[in-house]
Amino acid sequence: MNNLGSRLKEIRTRAGMSLRELARQANVSPSLVSQIENGKSQPSVATLYAFSQLLNVSVDELFDSSTNGGAPHAPDDGAEPETERDGWMNPTRAWHPSEYANRVSVVHPAHRPRLAMADGVVWERLTATPEHDVNFMKISYEPGATSTAGGDLVSHAGYEYGFVLSGQLDVTIGEELFHLHAGESLGFDSVIPHVLHNPGPEPFEGIWFVHGGRH
Structure with missing residues (x-):
């Protein structure tokens, strides 16, 4: 529930x-x-x-x-890389502060x-x-x-x-x-x-x- x-x-x-x-x-x-x-x-x-x-x-x-992760937040420093090897943003780090933090978001499952x-x-x-x-x-x-x-x-x-x-x-x-x-x-x-x-x-x-x- x-x-x-x-x-x-x-x-x-x-x-x-x-x-x-x-x-x-x-x-x-x-x-x-x-x-x-x-x-x-x-x-x-x-x-x-x-x-x-x-x-x-x-x-x-x-x-x-x-339930499922709570409010969006950035993981602890060092937990995961900010980007994947191909240069794309790692979805689990999508809430890391950036220039477009208030206009762009990615929701990890x-x-x-x-x-x-x-x-x-x-x-x-x-x-x-x-x-x-x-x-x-x-x-x-x-x-x-x-x-x-x-x-x-x-x-x-x-x-x-x-x-x-x-x-x-x-x-x-x-x-x-x-x-x-x-x-x-x-x-x-x-x-x-x-x-x-x-x-x-x-x-x-x-x-x-x-x-x-x-x-």
Whole structure:
């Protein structure tokens, strides 16, 4: 389990919203919110989006930066060379101070903040720091995993673009169903009700980019 529950509770408390009020507005039970905040349960993708919109925070701000390497930092001096033999920057040293430190970043796999949600859905943030209007992520769905509890279609602000790395993914958008395989991609307006589902026997992995609105 990651620290999503404690972060949600902190943000909710800071916003001055009671647990029952958040549950009412998100159309879930107070016991579910309590279980999520206490680390005993995980939200679906749809519930996570609902919480972020009601609490006026970006989904990016909910990523766990303490599990997988924590906040970016430079390794101790002498731990690893700054550059590879071919002259390229060593990704594990990407946070070593440089002329472009505030404009260029590389995220090593060990340093990716992540969100583990219900039904075996995991998001890994591919940006080095939280972004307010953009989500750039690697996402994975275990076999049978769905972005919403019960497979209900949901909508939110923004546009989504996805690329399938491996496995397969069913994306229902409005009344249309798109069955995607490795190498295929799609884009759509997230205001259109939609749901993601892995129908295959193998885990699905893809690159997902969401922008526009507040996520």
